[in-house]
Amino acid sequence: MDTSGDQHLQINHNVFKTSLDENGNPVAGPLKEDVGAVKLKNDTEPSAVAIPKCGSCYGAEQPHLNITCCTTCSDVREAYMKKRWAFPDPDTIEQCKDEGLSGSEIPKEGCNIRGNMEVNRVRIGF
Numbered sequence: 611m612d613t614s615g616d617q618h619l620q621i622n623h624n625v626f627k628t629s630l631d632e633n634g635n636p637v638a639g640p641l642k643e644d645v646g647a648v649k650l651k652n653d654t655e656p657s658a659v660a661i662p663k664c665g666s667c668y669g670a671e672q673p674h675l676n677i678t679c680c681t682t683c684s685d686v687r688e689a690y691m692k693k694r695w696a697f698p699d700p701d702t703i704e705q706c707k708d709e710g711l712s713g714s715e716i717p718k719e720g721c722n723i724r725g726n727m728e729v730n731r732v733r734i735g736f
Contacts, residue, residue, distance in 0.1 A: 625725035632718040640724075665705050670695060683709050 626640035664679035670689035671678055680686040683706035690697045700706035 625723065625727065628722045628724075630720045630722060632720075634720070636722075637719065640722075668698070668703065680705060 628640045629637040631637050663681060665681055665685075667677060667680040667686055667689040670680075670686070670693045672689070672692065675692060677689050677692065680689055683700065683703060686703050686705055687697055
């Protein structure tokens, strides 16, 4: 989404990710990544796009703010922030476990992301 509020979905880009071990040495890649795709821990294809499902917000649903579904760990975290609740242990949140973000599974690797993408130029007025 750009600063004017327009949402652009079919973005042309060349974004590559190289997996690194805990010492910063390349493990795999570079692989072309899908910008905006949600990749679950159990996916084997690097460009696999998960079909979002309506997940629980674990009590933080707020229909008047249009928060009725939490499909990702970030959605749950944001719902908790809007309720001003402390975020629980990620091991108890199914979306965090699916994304590999649970506390007991913190990866000891990283990645190097490089590339470019075309975006609309937006005039910012003062």
